[in-house]
Amino acid sequence: MAKDKLIGVDLGGTTIKFAILTDAGEIQQKWSIKTNTFDEGSHIVPDIIESINHHLDLYQLDPERIIGIGMGTPGTVNRETGTVTGAFNLNWKTEQPVKANIETGTGFKLTLDNDANAAALGEAWKGAGNNDDEVSFITLGTGVGGGLVSNGQLIHGTAGAGGEVGHVVVEPNGYLCTCGNHGCLEQYASATGVVRLAQDSAEEYVGSSKLKQMISDGDEVTSKIVFDLAKDGDFLANEVVNKVAYYLGYATAAISNILNPSAIIIGGGVAAAGEFLRARIEKEWTKFAFPTVRVSTRVKLAELGNDAGVIGAASLARV
Amino acid sequence: MAKDKLIGVDLGGTTIKFAILTDAGEIQQKWSIKTNTFDEGSHIVPDIIESINHHLDLYQLDPERIIGIGMGTPGTVNRETGTVTGAFNLNWKTEQPVKANIETGTGFKLTLDNDANAAALGEAWKGAGNNDDEVSFITLGTGVGGGLVSNGQLIHGTAGAGGEVGHVVVEPNGYLCTCGNHGCLEQYASATGVVRLAQDSAEEYVGSSKLKQMISDGDEVTSKIVFDLAKDGDFLANEVVNKVAYYLGYATAAISNILNPSAIIIGGGVAAAGEFLRARIEKEWTKFAFPTVRVSTRVKLAELGNDAGVIGAASLARV
Numbered sequence: 322m323a324k325d326k327l328i329g330v331d332l333g334g335t336t337i338k339f340a341i342l343t344d345a346g347e348i349q350q351k352w353s354i355k356t357n358t359f360d361e362g363s364h365i366v367p368d369i370i371e372s373i374n375h376h377l378d379l380y381q382l383d384p385e386r387i388i389g390i391g392m393g394t395p396g397t398v399n400r401e402t403g404t405v406t407g408a409f410n411l412n413w414k415t416e417q418p419v420k421a422n423i424e425t426g427t428g429f430k431l432t433l434d435n436d437a438n439a440a441a442l443g444e445a446w447k448g449a450g451n452n453d454d455e456v457s458f459i460t461l462g463t464g465v466g467g468g469l470v471s472n473g474q475l476i477h478g479t480a481g482a483g484g485e486v487g488h489v490v491v492e493p494n495g496y497l498c499t500c501g502n503h504g505c506l507e508q509y510a511s512a513t514g515v516v517r518l519a520q521d522s523a524e525e526y527v528g529s530s531k532l533k534q535m536i537s538d539g540d541e542v543t544s545k546i547v548f549d550l551a552k553d554g555d556f557l558a559n560e561v562v563n564k565v566a567y568y569l570g571y572a573t574a575a576i577s578n579i580l581n582p583s584a585i586i587i588g589g590g591v592a593a594a595g596e597f598l599r600a601r602i603e604k605e606w607t608k609f610a611f612p613t614v615r616v617s618t619r620v621k622l623a624e625l626g627n628d629a630g631v632i633g634a635a636s637l638a639r640v
Numbered sequence: 641m642a643k644d645k646l647i648g649v650d651l652g653g654t655t656i657k658f659a660i661l662t663d664a665g666e667i668q669q670k671w672s673i674k675t676n677t678f679d680e681g682s683h684i685v686p687d688i689i690e691s692i693n694h695h696l697d698l699y700q701l702d703p704e705r706i707i708g709i710g711m712g713t714p715g716t717v718n719r720e721t722g723t724v725t726g727a728f729n730l731n732w733k734t735e736q737p738v739k740a741n742i743e744t745g746t747g748f749k750l751t752l753d754n755d756a757n758a759a760a761l762g763e764a765w766k767g768a769g770n771n772d773d774e775v776s777f778i779t780l781g782t783g784v785g786g787g788l789v790s791n792g793q794l795i796h797g798t799a800g801a802g803g804e805v806g807h808v809v810v811e812p813n814g815y816l817c818t819c820g821n822h823g824c825l826e827q828y829a830s831a832t833g834v835v836r837l838a839q840d841s842a843e844e845y846v847g848s849s850k851l852k853q854m855i856s857d858g859d860e861v862t863s864k865i866v867f868d869l870a871k872d873g874d875f876l877a878n879e880v881v882n883k884v885a886y887y888l889g890y891a892t893a894a895i896s897n898i899l900n901p902s903a904i905i906i907g908g909g910v911a912a913a914g915e916f917l918r919a920r921i922e923k924e925w926t927k928f929a930f931p932t933v934r935v936s937t938r939v940k941l942a943e944l945g946n947d948a949g950v951i952g953a954a955s956l957a958r959v
Contacts (some may be wrong), residue, residue, distance in 0.1 A: 378954045469898065471802070472793045478900020479774045480936030483790070485897045488930040491888065500931055569813065576892050578804045579788065581797020611807040612819055617799035 322385045328429065329635030330392040331439065332370060334358070334410030337369060339376065340631035344388060346447045348628065350380055358412040361546065366419060370426030378495050389430040389514035390423065391637030393630050397481060403433055407573070432637040436630060438484065440532025440623075441468020443633025448625040449586045457582040458623070459486050459573065461591035465507040468633075471580055486576060491568045509568040512591055519561045519628075522595065530557035534543060548594040562594075562601060569598075570605020577618045578611045588623030595622060641704045647748065648954030649688060649711040650758065653677070653729030656688060659950035660693065663707060663958065665766045667947065669699055678684040685738060689745030703866040708749040709742065710956030712758025712949050716800060722752055751956040755949060757794050757803065759907065760787020762952025767944040768905045776901040777942070778805050778892065778911035784826040784833075787952075790899055805895060806830070810887045828887040831910055834863035838880045849876035863866060865897075882920060889924020896937045897930045907942030914941060 326349075331338040334356060343352040354372050357364040377384060396408030403420020406596065423431045434442075441458035445468075450456035454473035460466045465487030469476040476483040487502055487507035495504030496517065508514045523536040529600075532550045535542055550558035573585050585606075587599060603620040610618065625632060645668075650657040653675060654760040673691050676683040688711075694704060694731040715727025722739020724732065742750045753761075760777035760871030764787075769775035772794035779785045781829040795802040806826035807819055814823025815836065825834045830934040851869045854861055869877035892904050904925075906918060929937065944951060 337813070368877040402802055453798070455802075462886040471795045471797070474791045475792045476792070476899055478933075478936075479772070480900055480932055482775075482900040482932040482936065483898070483932055485900070485930045485933065489897050490890070490928045491892050491926075502928060502930070516695075571809070575808050576898060578808050579802070579895060579898055580795055581799055581801040581804070609812075609821060610808045611801055611804045613799055613801040614797075614804065617797075617801065 323384060324386055324388045325515070326382065326386045327388050327635035327638045328372075328373060328390040329629030329631035329633070329638075330390060332356070332365070332369070332392060332394045332411070333436070333630075334395065337372070338366070338627070339372060339633050340628070340635065341380070341382065342632065342635045346632060346636065348632065349634070350376065352376060356411065358410075361414050362408075362412040366406070366422045367426070370423055373427050384428065387429050387434060389638035390427065391432045391434075391439070391634040391639075392419070393434055393436040393634045394419065398433050399433050400433060400477070400481075400528050403431065405433070420487070430638070434475065434566070434634075434637055435481075437466030437618055438468040438477075439633040439637065440629040440634060441470060441484075442475065442636045443625055443629035443631070444586050444588060444623050444631075445470045446636050447632050448629060449621040449623055450584055455580065455582040456463070457573075457576050457580055458587040458589055458636065459576075460589035461512070462513055462586065462589040463509055465511050469580060469582075471582075475573045486572060489572050489575060491571050498528065504573045506568060510565055510572075510591065512544040514600050515547055515561065515565055515591060516542055516563055519547050519558070522557060522561050526557050526560070528556060530602070532558045532561070541575075544591050548597065552597055562598065566598065566601035567605045569602045570607075571609055573602065573620060574606045574609030574614075577606070577614045582618055584619050584621045586621050592622060596597055606625050616634065641702060641917050643705055643707045645701065645705045646707050646886075646954035647692060647709040648950035648952070648955045648957075649709060650755065650949030650953055651675070651684070651688070651690075651711060651713045651730070652755070652949075653714065656684070656691070657946070657950050658691060659947070659954060660695070660699070660701065661778075661951065661954045665951060665955065667951065668800050669695065670950070671695060674871070675730065675875045680733050681731040685736070685741045686745070689742055692746050703747060708751060708957035709746065710753075710754055710953040711742070711754040712953045713738065713739075713927045714755055717752050717754050718865040719752060719796070720723050722750065724752070726901045737903075747908075748834075749957070753794065753956055754800075755957065756785030757787040758952040758956065760789060760952060761794065761955045762944055762948035762950070763905050763907060763942050764789045764952075765955050767948060768942055769903055770939040772902045774899065774901040776895050776899055776904040778895075778904065778906055779908035780829055780831070781908040782831055784830050788895070788899060788901075790901070803843075806889065808891050808894060810891050825887060829884055829891075829910065831863040834866055834880065834884055834910060835861055837883055838866050838877070841883070843877060845876050845879070847875060850874050850879040851880070863910050864912070867916065871916055881917065885917065887921035888921045889926075891929055892921065892939060893925045893928030893933075896933045897924070900933050901937055903938050903940045905940050905942050906923075907948065911941060
């Protein structure tokens with residue numbers, strides 16, 4: 322029987338998403354389980370194995386038809402050994418032999434990469450990237466991550482730090498970053514970065530503003546609230562969004578001048594602000610993009626939402 | 641007879657360099673001719689053909705042993721059609737069918753790329769890159785160019801503008817660049833950029849300095865003079881070199897955080913300042929490089945000098 326199905330797994334700190342796809346990338350079945358991080362995350366890999374085996378059985382899918390499993394994971398992936406380190410939100414304290422265990426438990430070949438790279442592959446293959454060989458992806462969530470595809474391949478770099486676009490410095494001598502450097506993009510364009518910019522901007526701002534009022538009152542302010550207030554015309558919130566857009570425009574232009582992708586795709590929770598944010602990023606990007614890049618690279622929003630992870634993960638199994 | 645020789649051609653505005661190499665990249669013969677830019681550069685391609693055919697004859701090299709010709713050229717290369725546009729220093733006014741003409745004239749397959757990419761491949765293969773698959777190259781000459789290798793392949797991008805590292809913006813609202821944007825690296829780290837920084841710094845500087853004196857006297861100042869004076873301890877010249885190093889450190893760190901190459905190699909005329917410049921670039925780079933990058937990417941000087949072009953060009957013919 323011809324092998325024609327892919328399994329994609331998107332391992333996150335809260336849920337583990339699964340999908341069975343055709344080799345053309347169409348999702349046929351999709352499910353998820355909660356991530357059990359108890360006992361140093363020791364249940365996670367067994368749970369993945371059990372869930373895959375159970376669902377293949379449930380769907381009466383002949384294992385002979387499975388090309389392989391692809392999985393995106395937090396942490397640092399050693400693609401040679403198939404192990405994962407530094408996945409703190411999974412409660413994994415030590416190096417985890419993820420590939421060996423899942424291959425043994427399911428009988429399928431597993432290909433691993435980090436979650437941002439998996440999402441990038443998903444958007445590149447079936448989302449805003451239109452299956453092009455030159456696609457850059459930046460995800461704005463709790464942190465800022467990226468996945469870069471050139472010549473049809475992910476850029477991993479020599480130590481797996483390729484695509485660390487959240488740590489491109491956009492403000493020399495700026496905010497201290499968790500990485501120890503100052504002024505990294507992540508400090509200005511992540512969900513927490515947006516809130517921090519809002520708080521600091523509110524301190525300097527003397528006009529009337531609902532955002533300023535909320536901050537003064539000690540109300541909880543999220544990046545979504547900042548964007549919603551900006552859309553409603555709040556002056557201070559718009560100043561904050563303009564700053565975020567400036568930094569994102571600057572960083573995405575640097576990426577574009579270096580890689581000249583057909584699309585630089587913006588995804589993640591913060592990008593839920595949609596066209597409102599994209600248009601402002603593009604306006605700033607235009608100032609910093611090299612002329613040839615300006616006419617050949619497009620600034621786009623991600624299109625797959627939460628499915629990018631499982632689709633991109635599945636695409637890893639194609640190789 | 642086994643095919644075991646490569647021909648590399650490095651086409652420049654002043655000279656055309658040629659080399660015959662083994663398929664392992666050892667130069668066996670090397671020669672050059674002057675670039676005849678008269679008559680809209682119409683003699684250039686016939687001169688290349690004649691020079692190759694003549695030298696194969698001279699060295700009594702059996703054409704059956706030639707794997708192919710690789711060539712680096714100024715201008716914008718269309719790799720599909722094998723044509724070149726915008727090579728103003730060759731006096732070419734129209735699109736030139738370089739590949740078709742050289743293939744017809746020599747009987748060998750020609751692979752074309754731009755000169756910065758060819759030099760990058762040379763350094764990656766036989767120079768400071770140690771034949772690694774992840775190598776970034778930046779060349780500091782009249783302008784600032786680059787060639788980026790990831791997964792063993794050049795990053796061309798969707799419209800050939802991949803690697804336009806001279807146009808990464810390092811000083812928002814800075815000097816106007818020939819590309820129309822402001823604050824491009826090229827305006828601060830090319831030979832002319834160094835001189836411009838020296839002139840502007842001299843205006844603001846009130847202490848005693850030979851560099852300031854030369855500029856005040858209207859003497860011709862080159863980037864080499866700035867570096868030589870800095871090495872001699874001239875205070876103003878050192879300030880200028882520190883600024884150049886800051887911008888280069890900043891830009892090379894951005895490239896490093898995006899690509900995480902094993903080496904980021906600095907070449908070109910300005911890099912003749914050697915370890916004096918490299919050490920200062922590295923110092924700045926360290927501030928902006930992501931921790932994983934800081935321990936896995938190295939800032940290096942180019943090692944092949946003028947041979948990088950022909951060696952890298954020859955490597956194009958291997959594919």
